[in-house]
Amino acid sequence: MLASTGDLPTDDENWAYEFKWDGARAIGYWNSSTWRLESRNLLDVTAKYPELEDVGESLGPGDVILDGEIVALDEKGRPSFQRLQHRMHAGSDFLHHARRTPVQYFIFDVLWANGESTIRLPYTRRREILDGLGVRHPCSRVPPTFAHRGEDLLKAAADHGLEGIIAKQLNSRYEPGVRSASWRKIKLVLEQEFVVGGYLVEKHGRGGLGSLLLGCHDANGVLHYVGNVGTGWDERTRHGLLVLLRRLERPLSPFAQPPSRSAYHVAPRLIVRVEYRRWPQDGQVQQASYKGLVDDRPVGDVVCQAAKLQRPR
Structure with a gap:
């Protein structure tokens, strides 16, 4: 599911907001024993990011499918796509590159949990399930979401040098492969x-x-x-x-x-x-x-x- 570009919603009470992370989109698959990261064009990129290889173990038993962004942070803790370039196009010696330019996996949605698909559930319920997974890993986190606070979060993004925010309708389903009006990118740059x-x-x-x-x-x-x-x-x-x-x-x-x-x-x-x-x-x-x-x-x-x-x- 991809976000459309637009302005802050006028019906603020129907939306939640997240910071926009400038990285590489990746779906995470965990089947209680094996963890796999897949890029947007369906390539297995697990080996490229050895620091993320045990993220699945932090999820515990049970199959889980996650949606998130792989980011490389700068010295101020802000995502830097230019830094991430060194990891995305590294041909070999992935451990060396991981030490030089470590990445984080920021998880913002869950597509499968507790033995069933969650994509037809509203955004608010999916976030509850995601928060309930209790992700605990030094290189992965679930960034916060903020309901009804679009203007405040956009100002915070500007103050911290981020590129913008994502608005998500509270009752929206997850639409695989669709650029949906239910998710909206509001960009500062x-x-x-x-x-x-x-x-x-x-x-x-x-x-x-x-x-x-x-x-x-x-x-x-x-x-x-x-x-x-x-x-x-x-x-x-x-x-x-x-x-x-x-x-x-x-x-x-x-x-x-x-x-x-x-x-x-x-x-x-x-x-x-x-x-x-x-x-x-x-x-x-x-x-x-x-x-x-x-x-x-x-x-x-x-x-x-x-x-x-x-x-x-």
Whole structure:
């Protein structure tokens, strides 16, 4: 179940609120003996996070299915997606990476417990069941929920440098695989995932990566160019991206309207998460900053609002 983007609900009495955690979504499966973590694109990522391998044991006997977010915290205890990148894309030596950049599993929903599915139960009852599981683990927790306090929690998120909050209808069921209006993201920082369709090299340099050309799909699956991002990375990340991009180069642009004759075109296989300040209607993303690669969903799932698409001139 995924959240839609929107504003604070006007009927505050019908909603509960949680902080929005900037990490990687994961479903946790426990069958009284085996613990498994599965990413959003159904990949088994258990081995990548050895510090989470015994979370299931803290749940006790009985099968349980959980929904949550894997996060890497910064020095102030705030989730950092950029830090999490080192864990998401680590190819081996997972114990070494766990020591350098430990993660937490923040659990916010339960889909199966006490021998039965809970997805048809209202949110309030699922939270009662989740709290009753008594999760006790040094690398996992159940963050609090706050009913009828949307404005207060949004202010608290801003004061602590978080990216926003999630509003959840008190009577809402869990809808697997659905982006539902019953869950609503209220963001302090605008953020979007984009497909990379090309890149530019530095204008005054040694041929290093200058910027990524960003795109998203319309309702018909056509990839549209929506702007560039050229900040937010260190030298190591920039070099690593350039290596990936060179492997994906091709002669023709994947965009419906190729944006630049000087761009290098690539096969649209990489997804990046980007923060931005403005995205005018019929315009391009502005004041964009790179946050990291995303590999837990198909490229075709990256769809933008139709009103935002760059139309042919």
